[in-house]
Amino acid sequence: SEEMEIVVNVGGVRQVFYGDNLNQYPETRLAELVNCLSGGYDSIFSLCDDYDPGKREFYFDRDPDAFKCIIDVYYFGEIHMKKGICPICFKNEMEFWKVDLKFLDDCCKAHLSEKKEELEEIARRVQLILDDLGVDASESRWKRCQKCIWKFLEKPESSYPARVIAVLSFLFILISSVVMCVGTIPDLQVVDAEGNRMEHPTLDSIETACIGWFTMEYVLRLISSPNKLHFALSFMNIVDVLAILPFYVSLTLTHLGAKLMELSNVQQAVQALRIMRIARIFKLARHSSGLQTLTYALKRSFKELGLLLMYLAVGIFVFSALGYTMEQSHPETLFKSIPQSFWWAIITMTTVGYGDIYPKTTLGKLNAAISFLCGVIAIALPIHPIINNFVRYYNKQRVLETAAKHELELMELNSAEGKATGSRNELEDFSREGKDGPFYSSRIKVSHSDTFIHLLSEEKHYRTRLQSCK
Incomplete structure (x- = not known):
């Protein structure tokens, strides 16, 4: 043989x-x-x-x-x-x-x-959509109510009222951020009985209304969350807590702290907590896919960002040491020490150039010229991979979203062909997630689309050369 x-x-x-x-x-x-x-x-x-x-x-x-x-x-x-x-x-x-x-x-x-x-992500998205469409009659009324509230607050695409709530939440974030900025304008502040400047009462009322909305939104989402521990430890939910917590802490210190500590200490603590209100601007990431994409791109670009920081760190150390050494011969030198020269090297290599510290000798100026040329090169080199990561992830998310919708349409079409009625209610009958992943009952036929998600069925299929794949 x-x-x-x-x-x-x-x-x-x-x-x-x-x-x-x-x-x-x-x-x-x-x-x-x-x-x-x-x-x-x-x-x-x-x-x-x-x-x-x-x-x-x-x-x-x-x-x-x-x-x-x-x-x-x-x-x-x-x-x-x-x-x-x-x-x-x-x-x-x-x-x-x-x-x-x-x-x-x-x-x-x-x-x-x-x-x-990619296929697992598509399967997960399909699973989430089918979960929204499905109604389990065996669930209690409270469970069904929880699911409705969760879908209402977390999934704006599920209904028109949910989209309205998402827009309102977005507007409240913008209003509270604007109020925080406008409240620092001296002409709009008022003077209290002790001569201290404070925010205008009208702006304070708007701030209170916004915090009330954020609090109600967070509490409802926490109550309706299917996994409360995962919800509490999620990054965006931690941001939500940081956005509303300073208001209640400063309110408590204002009314009760004066009895426990000096009034000046209370005011300093309240002022420090009010600065933490800037955390609410990060709440916009919940409603902006662009910010989410930017976050993911930066997360995937840690290597490139590390190279950028390493290049800058080496350049800052070298050029600040050279600048300090070359400027010592000048009697009116602004370079008092190498650590102080770090600030000059940073603003020079990043081409900011405030001009508060600058070289006065010929060699020092030559060193400055070389430093900002090297800074431009060091910053430009890792930027291209970071931009590529952003574009790749953004396009990938759009493709996955389209593929999930395409898979659902094929499942609905096959389901309609399998039944004489062809009703959309076929999608509501699906089995729960099994040991090896989500799979569905025979009423929903697995589609043989270009994506072909194996996770949606236990049955194993093979393609032939007659079946196309994109």
Whole structure:
């Protein structure tokens, strides 16, 4: 069998193989073909789609492009995935040909892992939408009420009133931020009985109304949250607490703190807490996908940001030390020490140049010119990858949102085809999340879309070359 020659026809592409090559990996499908002829036609057709005994040719209705990549394992011991092939489909092809994923090159594994994450994200979004559509009659009235409040406050796209509430919340954030800024204008402040300036009572009333709205919103979201511990520890919810907590702490100190400590200390503490009101501007990230995308892009760009800070740190140290040394010969030097020169190096390398500290010698000016040229280069180098991360994530979110809607439309279409009524209520009957992930009852048929989410079904499917993939 080692010298046996077999002909394999995959999607119209004929390949000739020899037994000694195929038997290097005896557990693969092609290696099994070498020894299947002695087992009769039942054994042959369990491995292939068709067989021509005259030509001794095996036929497979599979993707020939993927097959050309997979057979490299018999010659090179590793597999590289060609550009343009869907990683998930390629993985299915490898499983069909019984080739282990360990032979896939590391760069291709990273691409496959990224595609899996995308499909999991699409499945999660579909699951969330189906959860909103579904109504479990076995749930208590309080549970159903909790779910309605949560959807009303957390998902503006679920209904028109929910969108109105989201807009109102956005306006309250803007109003409170404007009031905080306007309240610091001296002409709009009033003087109390002790001669201290304080915010105008009207602005104070608007501030109180905004804090009342934020408090009510946070309490309702906390009560209706399905996982209260996760809710309390979420970053955006911590920001919400920081936005409303200073108001109540300063109110308590104003009315009760005077009895426990000196009035001047109370006023200083209240003033410090009022500064914390700037945290409410971060609440805008809840309503802005652009801010969320920026946050994620910066999070994914820690390496580039670290390089930027390292470049600047090295340059600041070198040029501040050189500047201090070169300026010592001048009698009116502004460089008193190297640590003081750090400030000059920072504003010079970032091309800000306040002019409060500047060199007066010729060598010092030359050092300054070199420092800001190096600063421009150091800042410009890591900016491009950071921008790429932002654009890539923003486009990816738009694609995932479109793919989730597309998957839902196909599920609804298949459900309508499976039932004579074709009612949209078919989407409401779905089973709960199982041990291996979310899956749905037979009333919702799994779609065979281009994304093809395996997580929506326990059943295993394979694509053929006749099925397209984007």
